[in-house]
Amino acid sequence: MADYPHTSALMARGAAFLGSETAILCGAMSWVSERNLVAAISNAGGFGVIACGAMTPALLDAEISATRALTTKPFGVNLITMHPALFELIAVCAKHGVGHVVLAGGIPPKGSIEALKEAGAKVICIPPTLALAKKYLRSGADALVIEGSEAGGHIGPVSTSVLVQEILPSLRDEALVFVAGGIGRGEMIATYLEMGAAGVQLGTRFAAAVESVAHPAFKKAFFRASAREAVASVQIDPRLPVIPVRALKNKGTEEFTAKQLEVALLLDQGSIEMGEAQLRIEHYWAGALRRAVIDGDVENGSLMAGQSVGMVTREEPVADIIAELMGDCEAALRH
Numbered sequence: 062m063a064d065y066p067h068t069s070a071l072m073a074r075g076a077a078f079l080g081s082e083t084a085i086l087c088g089a090m091s092w093v094s095e096r097n098l099v100a101a102i103s104n105a106g107g108f109g110v111i112a113c114g115a116m117t118p119a120l121l122d123a124e125i126s127a128t129r130a131l132t133t134k135p136f137g138v139n140l141i142t143m144h145p146a147l148f149e150l151i152a153v154c155a156k157h158g159v160g161h162v163v164l165a166g167g168i169p170p171k172g173s174i175e176a177l178k179e180a181g182a183k184v185i186c187i188p189p190t191l192a193l194a195k196k197y198l199r200s201g202a203d204a205l206v207i208e209g210s211e212a213g214g215h216i217g218p219v220s221t222s223v224l225v226q227e228i229l230p231s232l233r234d235e236a237l238v239f240v241a242g243g244i245g246r247g248e249m250i251a252t253y254l255e256m257g258a259a260g261v262q263l264g265t266r267f268a269a270a271v272e273s274v275a276h277p278a279f280k281k282a283f284f285r286a287s288a289r290e291a292v293a294s295v296q297i298d299p300r301l302p303v304i305p306v307r308a309l310k311n312k313g314t315e316e317f318t319a320k321q322l323e324v325a326l327l328l329d330q331g332s333i334e335m336g337e338a339q340l341r342i343e344h345y346w347a348g349a350l351r352r353a354v355i356d357g358d359v360e361n362g363s364l365m366a367g368q369s370v371g372m373v374t375r376e377e378p379v380a381d382i383i384a385e386l387m388g389d390c391e392a393a394l395r396h
């Protein structure tokens with residue numbers, strides 16, 4: 062991009078890989094990253110990614126077609142590795158010639174990277190450690206996203222600032238590494254680019270954009286919240302596993318704590334079996350993100366948001382957000 066020479070130079074590798082003007086990805090957000098937001102991001106020079114989430118292959122098929130109708134620019138698809146129909150979803154991406162597929166949510170099952178590459182897609186993986194980053198690259202991943210615990214949604218235990226120090230110095234020359242988690246401003250993008258990142262991925266900053274279909278009440282919760290309200294869910298009992306999710310505090314997050322205590326007590330009393338107890342915890346949040354994003358139930362739904370939510374203060378068009386990020390990054394690099 063002509064207006065941002067320093068930034069564009071540092072983003073050149075990442076942008077060439079994505080086929081976009083900037084190396085700014087909008088990370089897939091279930092229910093939020095659908096045709097409208099994805100197309101808007103790609104049309105504005107970023108790289109949009111459809112969140113497949115729990116969609117069936119037929120729904121993904123329709124979503125890809127609908128997105129194509131809204132943009133001629135490249136975009137990707139994010140598949141959750143534990144989806145029971147993963148290989149059918151891969152076939153849908155192959156049918157549409159999707160250029161980039163992000164495999165999220167754990168170690169990609171045997172044959173999944175190979176199947177995507179056979180279909181001509183570039184594969185992006187999300188390693189939580191340097192050892193797994195190297196393993197994914199050996200297995201054929203074309204690029205990596207490293208995501209720290211400041212991010213919204215499901216998170217690992219390590220912060221972005223530590224992950225980038227552990228992973229970028231080892232891999233920046235040989236691999237394309239995009240950095241995610243807690244990025245709210247362009248100055249931060251400048252720092253990661255200077256450390257050798259190929260680009261960055263943001264979610265929270267884009268979730269409440271004009272083009273996002275999220276319910277007005279969901280967006281309003283974002284505009285009001287500060288960083289300290291975006292908290293990670295906590296496991297109360299070692300017998301009842303909880304995968305940490307960062308979301309805005311609300312009635313639902315409070316009741317989740319009470320629910321864990323209640324189920325632990327039932328276990329202590331021998332009133333329920335371990336399997337049943339774990340299922341009750343696992344099912345607590347079922348459908349909760351949809352309730353918040355689509356229905357606008359900001360009390361009981363899951364308001365997944367990263368700590369950068371404090372920097373989201375109003376509804377802005379995606380193009381303005383990208384222009385601001387690029388402008389601030391450029392100014393930082395010029396200094």
Ligand SMILES: Cc1cc2nc3c(=O)[nH]c(=O)nc-3n(C[C@H](O)[C@H](O)[C@H](O)COP(=O)(O)O)c2cc1C
Pocket residue numbers: 087088089090091093112114139165166208211212213214215241242243244262263264265266268364365366367368369
């Ligand atoms: C509401 C919401 C839903 C998300 N859903 C997904 C998802 O389905 N798959 C995924 O890989 N990441 C998901 N994420 C993570 C984002 O793709 C992205 O990596 C993250 O938001 C980046 O950190 P940031 O929120 O600090 O910008 C989600 C994040 C949010 C805020």
